[in-house]
Amino acid sequence: MIKLKTSYYKIFAAFSLMLIISSCCNTKFLQEGQMLYTGAKITIKNDTLKKKEKSNLKEALQDQLRPKPNSSFLGLRPRLYIYNITKEPKKQKGIRYWLKYKIGEKPVLLGDVDREFNKKIIVNYSENKGFFNAKASSDTISKNRKASVLYTVKPGARYLISKVNFPEDSTVINSEIQNIKDKTFLKAGNPFDLDVIKAERERINEHLKNRGFYYFSPDNIIVQADSTVQKEPKVELFVKLKKNTPQISKEQFTIDKTIVFADYNIADLKLGKYGIPYNTDSVKVYNNLYIIDPQNKFKPKIFDRTLYFEKGDLYNRTDHNLSLNRLISLGVFKFVKNEFIVSDSLNHKFDAYYLLTPRPFQSLRLETLGKTNSANYTGGEINLNWTNRNFFRGAEQIKGAIYGAFDVQVGGPKDANNIIRFGANAQLSIPRIVAPFKFHSSSAYVPRTNFNIGYEFLSRTALYTLHNFNTSFGYLWKENERKEHDLKVLDVTLVAPQNVTDKYLLQIKGDDSDPNNIIPPNPSLQRVVDKQLIFGPAYSFTYTNTMLPKKNTFYYKGSVDIAGTIAGLVSGADAKAGKQKEFFNIPFSQYAKMEHDFRYYRKVNSKSSIATRAIVGIGFPYGNSVYMPYTKQFYVGGSNSIRAFRARTLGPGSYDPRKQNATFFFDQSGDIKLEFNAEYRANIYKFLNVAAFADAGNVWLVNEDPTRPGGKFSKDFAKEIAVGAGVGVRLDFSILILRLDLAIPLRIPYYEEGKRWTFDQINFGSGAWRKDNLILNIAIGYPF
Incomplete structure (x- = not known):
């Protein structure tokens, strides 16, 4: 063990020495008289400026200087070294060209620096900030064929x-x-x-x-x-x-006519001035809107709801942008063009033209994928998706999908059985609020009424089969680009079990007939195959400014799910007192659930950033339920959660899943969830990004479960936090991001108290340790 560690240190030291030597050797590639430019420094001489003002001015001036020196890492310049040691390629392609001109970086020389130009830039910028008497001078500092430029700025008094x-x-x-x-x-x-x-x-x-x-x-x-x-x-x-x-x-202009070309195609029409078609043979007038739609592809009222301008209105830029954004958010137009053409110059009136090019209304897409996860499952999935974007000629979208999937366990410490899934779902989305009350939105986004229905068949071979039916009705609307609301007025889920095998029932009831293989009862497994009827409203709110070019951005999503409340109150349900009520011979669930997801992103510089996330969730069963429905509980672990633990194998609390005597893993779940994640992200080269991360968290139960000792939330919850860390590689190809994260557990909550930190057990040289502790997560997209 000592020899292995010593070898690692030697390799690391040798690699570091090689980098240092390579950095120092960059100057030997310079021609006689050339000097490598290492950057510029700015000194500000002013006694009246405060320290912060001086620092801000210095930082701003530094950004103005050109050129920038060669990029460096810990004071070294590996990209410059790659450029220097790579021979000149004969062609502008191939590995040598890629190494020298894509990975490598051409040297920036002192001769490339125009000091007089930079001094003018410094003075000009200073004057723009109120330092009207600014002066600048420069000096060159050189040593060992390297040179930097020192600019001295005397800004004078600020006006x-x-x-x-x-x-x-x-x-x-x-x-x-x-x-x-x-x-x-x-x-x-x-x-x-x-x-x-x-x-x-x-x-x-x-x-x-x-x-x-x-x-x-x-x-x-x-x-x-x-x-x-x-x-x-x-x-x-x-x-x-x-x-x-x-x-x-x-001059102030007012709107005269609003003309909509609902099926505009520049390739098929003869255009006049401003790109407006000459012929308008089939004009419909609807609420002062002039609509040209020869093939009647759209109902006229959709434009009346979407466009904000009316005849006689004073032109308003806000309404102008709202109308364009709402047309785009309908999702049925590929191109949206707008023109204003003066129709009465004497009275300052113009006509508003909307030239709309529809997208293909129907599409059919087939998707296939292979997948693997940290729970040792490998499988595939196939999805067939159909979309109609104008089902009732009012930009209503209807989507249908059928899918099938299988997961086969490959390796792993236990036989978790294979999983087969298939199902179908359909969604109708109407671009307005369908309700007995009036709903007016001045948002740039069209509100939508959504209807969903779906069915899924899930079979865990040799264990059980579940039939899952789901339907919902609700509204989705956005106040602006930052705030989104999703209200499901009614969300109904029915889970019906079938073919629960004796093997699974044996784990529930237990078996002590064989003294050498006693299986204790595990009634919590029963909740997986219980009939479940869940209905009630759900609401979520999302706020984000991550789309803005800011240094610090924020994301928040809060959700509330309330099931069976009214039914429980009306029926007087009290499961703990033996008064559990049923609908159609199925007990309905009654609970309240809340979850908050906070994310904070900070740009360190143009090449790196720090991302953090905190999730807090709680579900509380009451009335007609003693436990939260299994499908509504919280889970942790896996590629988008605590990556050092396999998906759904952690918790609740300090419960040790290794003690379960089942011949398969069953998912660990809880009623309370705490999770914290931090990740440093850096760009190495174009599509190549790396990351270092740490994750922490766990799930707990609200009520005691005798079969999972240590699972209930208590004042000692902080001692039961799991911690993991690791490194990752992300290949960002724009259309998708392929992510590989390698993590190890640092704190395991089900170990004996006082021995939960595992730093002293880390042993990369041990094959057995690597097998149990190195968790590779392969996923698409960032974890958060």
């Missing part, structure tokens, strides 16, 4: 805004600007900042666009700065229209 003026006149457009001047971004006492001035121009432009000034542009606004009125370093600002602003930019 502050003394006063902001919005000159008045009698025009309509000036009146609109006066109405919003109190919300200006330009505040007296703040530093002069060109970026804030640009934001102010955009703010005024946005307001005017929403007040009918369709042809206005932020370039029509000028902000003049006068620094001569005071001796102090201050400026007075004047916000006004440029004198050469076109007259059309100062």
Whole structure:
């Protein structure tokens, strides 16, 4: 063991030494007189700036400098070394070309640095931030054929805004600007900042666009700065229209006609000016909408619900974007184009044209896949999916799918039996709220009413068969791109068992007939094959800003599931008191379940980020139920959870699954779930990403289960947290992300207390240890 560890240290030391030597050797490839550019440093000399202000200015200026030096890792430059040692390829393809120009990196030399240009950039940027008297100088520091450039910046005093003026006149457009001047971004006492001035121009432009000034542009606004009125370093600002602003930019426009080409195809139509078709032979008028749809592919009312403009309305940029986004979110149009054409220049009116190109209404897709998981199952799946995107000519989507799958256990410590699944499901999605009440949404996303129905057959060979029927009805709507609501008014699940074998029943009842092979009773297995009837509402809310180009982003999803509450209250159900009620000879489930999923993403730099997740969930059975339904309980482990433990083999609490005497693994579940994940992600080369991660968590029971001692949640829950860690490789091919994560357990909650941390047991040199502790997860997409 000591020899093995020593060997690893020697290999690691040799590899590190090789990297250091390779980094130092980069200079030997330089030609005579050349120097490797190692970067630039900026020194700011100013006694009036605060430490944070000086730091922010320095960081901003650093980003402006060009070129950037060769990329480095821990001070080394392996990509540059690969470029240097790879011979020049004869062709622009092949392994040598790929190594030298794709993996490798051409050296950045001191001669590539234009110091005069960089000094101008520094001065210009400083002036844009209010340092009107900025000066910059440079110096070169060289040693051992490496050179860096030191820029010294003397920004001088920063000019502050003394006063902001919005000159008045009698025009309509000036009146609109006066109405919003109190919300200006330009505040007296703040530093002069060109970026804030640009934001102010955009703010005024946005307001005017929403007040009918369709042809206005932020370039029509000028902000003049006068620094001569005071001796102090201050400026007075004047916000006004440029004198050469076109007259059309100062006019408010209203909507005259709204014309919709519902089946627009540029290849089939003769187009006039602005790309509008000449012929409009089949025009239907519906609520002041002019609709051209010769083949009657769509019901006219769908456009009335989707488009926000009405005849006589003042043009509004917000309504303009809402209409376009809602048309796109219908999911039935491949291209959406919009034009506004002046129809009455004297009265400032224009017509709104919507040119819509439908997608193919029907599609059929066949999917096949092979899969393997950490529970030693290997199998395949086939899915046949059919979609119609315009079923009733109102952009209603109907989807149908049939599927089949099998999983065969390959290896593993126990015989878990094979699994066969097949089923079918259908969904009808209507692009509006179908309800006895009115629902108005001003969102850019069309709300939907969803109906679902499905059936699944599941057979665990030699154990049992389950028939699962599910149907639901509810609504899905988005307030905006960040907030989404999903309300299932009714969600019904019926699980019916069949062919429960004697082998499985023996595990439930136990068997002590053979003193050498006593099987204790395990009644918790009965709940897997109990008839289950679950019905009630469910709601989830999702908030995310991960689509925004921000350094820190956040994701949250909260869900609530309430089953059998009204039925339980009306019937007076009390399972603990022996008053369990049934529908159609099936006890219905009564419980409340809540789950919260928090995720936080932080960009470290352009090549790396940190992702974290916390999940908290609890399910509480009451009334007609003593236990949570098996299908509604929580699980941990597997490729998207605690990756150092096989899927559904962890918990509850400190219960030791190795003590179960069944000849197969059965899924471990719980009523309470805590899970925490952290992952560092880095891009190595284009599609190649690596990660280092740590996972922790477990599940627990609300009520005591004698067959699973240690499973109930208690004040000592923190001692029962499982911990795992590992490394991963992610191949990001844009259309899919193939993920391989290798993890090991660091804390095992079912070990004896005081011996649950396993650092002292790690032994990569042992084949038996690797077999039991190295868990490889292969998956598609990121875990969170």
